[in-house]
């Protein structure tokens with residue numbers, strides 16, 4: 001991914017009175033800002049000293065982080081503009097009049113129920129009553145399985161209760177969907193939060209314990225009981241965390257593969273009634289499943305016998321309420337904000353309710369909202385021009401592969417086959433997801449959330465045993481991000497990321513290639529980073545490298561990770577170069593490809609300086625300005641542990657350092673910070 005929208009399930013809370021605005025508003029429009037903005041440049045800084053600060057310095061001064069945000073960036077700002085725009089669409093769709101089409105009615109009623117804070121407040125925690133009663137009436141550990149299955153349905157993708165399950169592409173046969181199990185069950189953002197011994201990690205665990213206690217109190221427990229229950233949750237989660245794989249381990253696709261049959265699963269976790277679990281979820285019959293992280297499931301099995309039933313009831317009550325807190329009454333919403341968004345990520349204020357409601361509509365009915373969005377902002381001409389850019393970047397990749405001096409002809413042939421197998425997905429899916437079976441009620445916000453989650457989960461489960469649908473998208477059309485999926489071998493660019501100030505149809509090629517061309521190259525390079533390069537053209541996990549070529553490749557990616565590991569994120573926290581390796585390789589490769597493609601696209605044009613900048617300088621400024629950002633220390637710290645992307649400054653400076661074309665464009669002298677001696681330059685693709 002170019003950026004990350006991960007951790008959005010932590011987004012939430014603080015009671016802000018916003019009146020339900022269901023009046024018809026004017027036709028919304030997206031504001032325009034250019035993809036190269038000379039007013040964002042800080043000319044007091046030498047581009048050869050710190051290029052990011054040079055290209056983004058004024059932007060940083062002019063764009064302080066809004067109090068309701070955990071960081072602020074060109075991407076985040078565009079997403080906020082999208083939210084504002086979508087608010088207009090949703091307020092229009094909310095008007096309950098005859099003649100609304102089915103899609104408009106779904107998104108309009110969902111938004112209406114969300115914005116009706118008084119109704120949400122009135123229900124309080126009662127909304128959880130049926131599920132809390134089901135937990136209370138558990139009689140044996142054996143009965144846990146079907147209940148966990150049901151709770152996982154309602155909490156959907158927001159949080160995995162105990163573990164994750166669903167369907168995945170078979171790593172050995174990318175045409176086939178199989179059942180999958182994976183580690184999960186934690187309330188903190190990563191397993192390392194439970195295992196690290198530094199002072200800050202200890203403080204965070206103390207703070208989390210208080211948060212868990214507070215949730216129990218909100219559910220009606222006396223403070224002493226709540227404290228005891230919080231200790232239980234912490235003990236169970238810590239044991240699960242210790243048995244969980246690290247994020248760096250999870251970058252090795254072979255470590256994620258563990259295909260077993262039902263008898264082996266029952267042997268691995270005999271204390272859990274898997275047949276009841278899968279029966280409850282109506283899983284299609286299957287012979288094989290991918291059970292990632294067997295050590296985690298072994299630990300789960302041990303815990304199922306060492307922890308008494310009462311403790312499991314506490315664990316389930318907490319995770320049910322905590323994962324659904326954003327959709328409950330104000331005291332839950334506030335507590336969720338206080339811990340997850342304020343303490344962990346540094347936000348000062350809750351986002352206004354309308355903003356949260358637009359995001360929830362996007363998360364739950366993304367391809368319904370997306371249909372209306374693309375009709376307004378994504379013309380066939382825009383689709384065509386961005387597709388042409390994608391094709392030029394792919395042609396640049398082909399040229400690069402053919403010219404590589406370190407790779408053998410055999411491996412080159414395989415790399416080209418993989419490149420030619422990549423599917424380009426631009427703007428939005430060819431076939432929209434069908435939400436007709438999801439019942440959306442105008443007066444039942446939590447119910448809408450749970451029914452959408454259930455529908456999404458059932459859709460995922462129903463895929464088990466079926467052929468893969470290669471037309472599917474993982475993110476909605478309004479999302480300001482892009483991704484590569486190694487098993488699909490496809491690159492995906494939603495309409496939301498192909499708007500100014502990223503892709504700017506009003507501007508010339510230089511900043512567009514520097515910016516969006518680089519994003520396209522970034523996603524394409526993911527197919528050939530340390531992780532993606534282990535999958536072949538059809539998306540199977542299969543080694544297509546000669547041993548010698550792979551060793552040379554590993555030495556080249558190590559050059560990148562060594563460089564980034566030296567950068568300091570915040571205080572004494574360094575970038576974990578092994579975690580960010582794939583993204584850093586993609587950032588570097590992407591910009592090289594964009595540069596080649598841009599030169600090719602403009603070879604017959606007589607390019608002239610504009611605003612005093614040469615075409616090459618404008619290419620690089622356009623590149624840097626996609627990443628202009630202000631970041632809070634809390635958020636930087638959290639992301640250093642969880643986010644495979646490096647902080648914004650290093651995503652620019654770390655790249656230009658390896659591009660002699662940059663030093664030439666800005667006449668940087670050897671020895672200046674944005675240059676490297678030629679023999680130490682990192683280059684993978």
Ligand SMILES: [Zn+2]
Nearest residue numbers: 001002583586
């Ligand atoms: Zn990426």
